[in-house]
Structure formats: structure tokens, C-alpha cells
């Protein structure tokens with residue numbers, strides 16, 4: 311089952327890569343969400359070795375290169391995304407090592423090597439959260455940082471139409487359209503097809519991080535100030551973002567050897 315999900319999602323990303331060129335990348339962490347300019351999670355990146363999981367078109371790698379990162383690695387399931395990343399990063403002076411593989415698999419990424427491993431709207435695609443977190447811990451040096459963002463679990467079970475994939479707010483009210491406890495895989499409509507993933511509880515992330523040897527230094531679930539203040543924007547996404555976080559972000563440190 312997991313293999314068929316990876317194969318299906320890979321086909322989506324290979325066929326639609328151009329539609330996602332630079333759309334979910336640093337300094338953004340998520341949808342109507344605080345940014346790296348607010349959080350400064352990468353304040354110490356100069357000269358450091360960094361690995362991005364699910365690096366997509368390479369825009370976050372470029373952002374960190376411009377901040378002085380010393381060595382860039384990116385991993386992605388989709389060769390088309392990596393081709394776009396290679397093209398985008400060409401001429402920027404960095405020579406990233408780009409690895410085409412699912413994050414769930416052993417792919418020859420060095421162990422005890424990186425100062426930072428991060429993923430912007432990528433981790434939730436994994437079909438093996440606990441195993442992926444353990445792999446990430448193995449790539450990091452002791453005291454290295456793991457930073458990731460993903461959709462907030464409330465975002466996927468509140469006011470979400472599973473027929474259209476759109477947010478539906480009725481008379482200013484948000485309705486639960488799926489149980490918060492339901493972690494089974496589901497198909498989300500997107501463009502002319504669907505993608506498949508599971509909506510995991512926050513406790514599932516927290517417990518898997520602990521099991522993999524991380525401490526959480528910060529968890530953020532904060533809609534950006536502009537969205538919170540702009541009561542003239544009554545689109546469903548803005549209404550929703552004023553009531554619940556649409557994204558979440560973790561800063562974690564590897565403890566132990």
C-alpha cells in the first residue's frame with residue numbers, strides 16, 4: 311500500500327512540477343503563516359552543511375545559500391522537480407548535491423554529517439513518519455537542528471470539502487468535515503487529479519520526534535499578523551486562518567550521539 315502511494319504521488323509531482331515552481335519555499339513556512347523573517351530558525355546557517363528533504367524547485371536551498379550556507383544537499387522523489395531545481399540554481403554559484411529518492415528509503419545520504427536538515431511542506435508526504443524521523447536523526451550531527459513545516463492537522467479536518475479540496479466556511483462557522491483522530495490515508499483533489507496522504511495528530515509528530523532522539527525547542531502555530539488584522543478579506547481561507555492555524559512549524563534538536 312505504501313509503495314503504491316509513493317508511486318502515485320511521484321507521478322503527480324513529475325507531471326505538475328512546473329505549477330509548484332517556488333510556491334512553498336523559505337522564507338515562507340506555510341499558508342497565511344509567520345515566516346522565517348519572524349522566526350529566525352536559520353539565524354546561524356553561515357558556513358553550515360544543510361540538507362532539504364522534499365526540496366522541490368530548490369528555492370529554499372537558494373534562500374539558505376544567499377544567507378551563507380556552506381554546503382547544500384537536496385532530496386526529492388521527483389526527477390522533474392530536481393531538474394527544475396538544477397536549472398533554477400544554475401549560475402547562483404552553489405553546486406548542490408541533488409538526490410532523487412523517496413525520503414522513506416536509504417539513499418546514500420551521509421550520516422552524522424549535517425548541521426541542519428529541514429523540509430518546507432514536505433514531511434507530511436512520508437508514508438513512514440517514525441522511520442523518516444529516525445533517518446533524519448542519523449543524517450544530523452549531535453546537536454544538529456531539524457526544522458520542518460506542514461499543514462496543521464486542524465486545517466485538514468475542519469471546513470475542508472473532500473469532494474473539491476477547497477475550504478468551505480458557512481455563515482462564519484467552521485465545520486469539522488473529518489475526525490481529528492482519523493490518521494488513515496485519503497485522496498485530496500488537486501488540479502486534474504488527486505494526491506494521497508494521511509492527516510496525523512500533533513501528538514503523533516511529538517511522540518515520533520522523541521522516539522527518534524529529538525527535543526522540540528519550539529513549535530509554532532501562528533497565522534501571520536496581516537491576515538489576522540485584515541477583516542476585509544472574507545475569503546474562506548482568510549476566515550479560517552483567523553480561527554485556526556493552517557500550518558505548523560517545528561524546530562527540533564538532535565540529542566545524543
Ligand SMILES: C[S@@+](CC[C@H](N)C(=O)[O-])C[C@H]1O[C@@H](n2cnc3c(N)ncnc32)[C@H](O)[C@@H]1O
Pocket residue numbers: 316319323330331332333334335336363364365366367368369370371385386387388391411412413414429430431432435436437
Ligand atoms: C510542496 S513541494 C515542496 C517544495 C519545496 N519546499 C521548495 O522549496 O520548492 C513537496 C515536494 O515533496 C516531494 N515529495 C513528495 N513525496 C515525497 C517522498 N515520499 N519523498 C521525497 N520527496 C517527496 C515532491 O516531489 C515535491 O517536490
